[in-house]
Amino acid sequence: MNIIIKTKSLTKQYGHILAVDHIDLEVFEGEIFGLLGPNGAGKTTTIRMLTGQIKPTFGEAWIAGYDIIHESIKAKESIGVVPEVSNVYDEMSAWENLIFAAELYDVPRSERSKRAIELLKFFGLYERKEDKVANFSKGMKRRLTIATALIHKPKVIFLDEPTTGLDVQSSRMIRILLKQLNKTGVTIFLTTHYIEEADQLCHRIAIINKGKIIALGSPEELKTKAEEEHIIEISFSISKDVEEYEDIENQLKNLNYVNSISRIGDKFRLYVENTSEAIPIIIDFCRKNNLKIISINTLKPSLEDAFVKITGLSPEIMKIEKETKKRVSLG
Amino acid sequence: MAKTWIKSLIKAFYIAKKDAKVYYFKAPNFTYGLLMPFALFIAFSLSGQINPLLIIPGLISLVILFGTTSIEAVAVVLEKQTGTIERLLIAPISFFTIVLGKALAGLFFGLILSIIILIPSAIISGISIANPLLVLIAIIISSLTFSTLGVLVSAYAKWVPEAQMLSNFLRFPMAFICGVFLPIENMPIQLVIIARFLPLTYSVEALRISVGNSISIFTYLIDIVALILFSFIFLIIGSKILQKRLE
Ligand SMILES: Nc1ncnc2c1ncn2[C@@H]1O[C@H](COP(=O)(O)OP(=O)(O)O)[C@@H](O)[C@H]1O
Ligand SMILES: [Mg+2]
Numbered sequence: 390m391n392i393i394i395k396t397k398s399l400t401k402q403y404g405h406i407l408a409v410d411h412i413d414l415e416v417f418e419g420e421i422f423g424l425l426g427p428n429g430a431g432k433t434t435t436i437r438m439l440t441g442q443i444k445p446t447f448g449e450a451w452i453a454g455y456d457i458i459h460e461s462i463k464a465k466e467s468i469g470v471v472p473e474v475s476n477v478y479d480e481m482s483a484w485e486n487l488i489f490a491a492e493l494y495d496v497p498r499s500e501r502s503k504r505a506i507e508l509l510k511f512f513g514l515y516e517r518k519e520d521k522v523a524n525f526s527k528g529m530k531r532r533l534t535i536a537t538a539l540i541h542k543p544k545v546i547f548l549d550e551p552t553t554g555l556d557v558q559s560s561r562m563i564r565i566l567l568k569q570l571n572k573t574g575v576t577i578f579l580t581t582h583y584i585e586e587a588d589q590l591c592h593r594i595a596i597i598n599k600g601k602i603i604a605l606g607s608p609e610e611l612k613t614k615a616e617e618e619h620i621i622e623i624s625f626s627i628s629k630d631v632e633e634y635e636d637i638e639n640q641l642k643n644l645n646y647v648n649s650i651s652r653i654g655d656k657f658r659l660y661v662e663n664t665s666e667a668i669p670i671i672i673d674f675c676r677k678n679n680l681k682i683i684s685i686n687t688l689k690p691s692l693e694d695a696f697v698k699i700t701g702l703s704p705e706i707m708k709i710e711k712e713t714k715k716r717v718s719l720g
Numbered sequence: 721m722a723k724t725w726i727k728s729l730i731k732a733f734y735i736a737k738k739d740a741k742v743y744y745f746k747a748p749n750f751t752y753g754l755l756m757p758f759a760l761f762i763a764f765s766l767s768g769q770i771n772p773l774l775i776i777p778g779l780i781s782l783v784i785l786f787g788t789t790s791i792e793a794v795a796v797v798l799e800k801q802t803g804t805i806e807r808l809l810i811a812p813i814s815f816f817t818i819v820l821g822k823a824l825a826g827l828f829f830g831l832i833l834s835i836i837i838l839i840p841s842a843i844i845s846g847i848s849i850a851n852p853l854l855v856l857i858a859i860i861i862s863s864l865t866f867s868t869l870g871v872l873v874s875a876y877a878k879w880v881p882e883a884q885m886l887s888n889f890l891r892f893p894m895a896f897i898c899g900v901f902l903p904i905e906n907m908p909i910q911l912v913i914i915a916r917f918l919p920l921t922y923s924v925e926a927l928r929i930s931v932g933n934s935i936s937i938f939t940y941l942i943d944i945v946a947l948i949l950f951s952f953i954f955l956i957i958g959s960k961i962l963q964k965r966l967e
Pocket of ligand 1 (some may be wrong): 407431
């Protein structure tokens with residue numbers, strides 16, 4: 390397979406912060422590659438370096454064979470970029486936005502209209518082509534931003550958190566469109582902090598945390614890694630009292646063979662080394678504390694479990710950060 | 721090489737066209753660019769004798785200066801603030817092309833503004849313009865120079881009012897020492913030296929020569945060359961500042 394994106398010790402330092410810390414990546418032509426990590430992990434910084442918006446402090450990278458620093462114009466001609474926040478011009482129509490993109494990317498004059506029509510149809514915006522973008526919903530703006538990034542038929546498209554901030558339906562639509570786009574041969578490099586999204590969409594995933602790549606592989610490979618650990622899911626007949634839950638959670642965590650614990654609704658998930666040793670201990674604990682078990686299951690690890698095991702981060706942390714971020718942008 | 725230059729000039733024109741669509745019609749600064757020089761002028765001309773051949777070129781230079789720097793404050797700062805500048809950064813174009821595009825939109829704005837002022841004021845005062853072609857060239861080059869100055873200042877500023885304030889630090893002193901109201905020959909030598917480092921001096925001089933057919937064509941040529949040099953320097957510094965501010 391051809392390598393279309395390659396980085397060598399790519400690094401970005403902001404003052405004391407190593408936003409991106411010596412990362413080495415290889416992305417193959419035709420794949421959907423995901424950079425998965427919590428907020429502040431260095432995803433955006435990585436994309437901004439690869440797309441020539443900021444200069445790396447150290448290291449190198451190539452896109453379609455072009456050095457991103459010394460041949461940045463050539464590299465830029467081969468890529469499309471969709472930033473975290475849709476950046477189409479509100480004051481112009483969808484059509485004008487596409488034509489302006491075509492002008493900047495040297496699309497021959499005779500092909501501009503044809504491409505714009507194709508893309509508007511593909512992204513379901515054709516009926517609204519003369520409308521000012523200011524009247525578009527968030528999902529429509531995101532689709533138009535992706536369309537403008539494709540006007541010059543780039544080999545690679547970069548998307549920074551393509552579904553963040555969108556409603557469920559718009560997000561689903563974008564994921565479907567990205568898959569269709571990939572089938573036409575476009576390499577997709579995206580970032581996300583949604584584990585499920587990475588799982589559904591990506592052929593390969595790199596997990597990034599604190600600027601470092603800490604795991605790399607297909608979703609299946611990552612799940613297999615997590616399989617060395619087992620999961621027991623258990624629920625009890627107890628009141629909905631928060632303190633009681635926390636109390637039980639703390640006690641369960643301290644049991645032998647239990648590595649870590651998370652809570653999903655009224656269920657506890659115990660990550661254990663050895664199921665057959667752990668289950669009797671858990672049952673014993675319940676009996677001693679008069680806890681009535683409603684259900685107990687052993688689970689096949691999901692990508693989320695793999696993520697927890699590999700990063701040591703709770704998946705809840707990603708969700709909490711996402712919420713606060715949303716609030717900030719609203720306020 | 722030449723092909724690359726033509727390509728980036730064409731793209732600068734596309735950026736200029738886009739700027740005109742997006743920013744130029746929603747600017748309250750439109751009026752700011754016209755009102756301020758008028759106010760200055762009326763205040764000044766009330767106190768002295770009025771020779772239209774001296775006054776009109778000065779007025780046009782001032783209108784170009786205030787108009788283009790005001791519109792660039794909007795076009796450059798809003799592009800940064802709304803984040804649409806990213807669209808230009810990811811495109812296969814250089815920072816120089818971006819600032820040149822911004823300045824070209826300003827150039828057309830300055831040109832239209834000065835024609836709006838020049839024709840009625842020439843008719844009202846009854847002067848006949850000595851050399852219309854040279855006037856047109858002087859107007860175009862002045863518009864370019866002051867637009868690039870506006871881009872430079874606005875590349876640094878974070879907010880539109882900040883860009884306006886920074887521009888005022890340059891616009892008002894220039895308005896008083898660059899020969900708009902008083903010919904610089906009548907000023908103390910220290911001020912004359914300073915005036916020779918400021919672009920407005922050359923703009924006023926070139927317009928006076930071409931409107932009134934007064935001094936030599938040679939001086940006019942020097943003025944035009946000086947203005948072009950200023951433009952280049954402002955464009956280069958402006959593109960560096962923009963790059964630094966976006967890191
Ligand atoms: N322009 C900047 N100046 C200083 N620090 C920055 C800048 N951009 C990003 N950072 C820091 O770099 C780290 C990575 O940020 P970012 O790449 O935006 O993360 P992500 O996109 O994964 O949420 C964070 O700690 C962030 O605060
Ligand atoms: Mg980010």
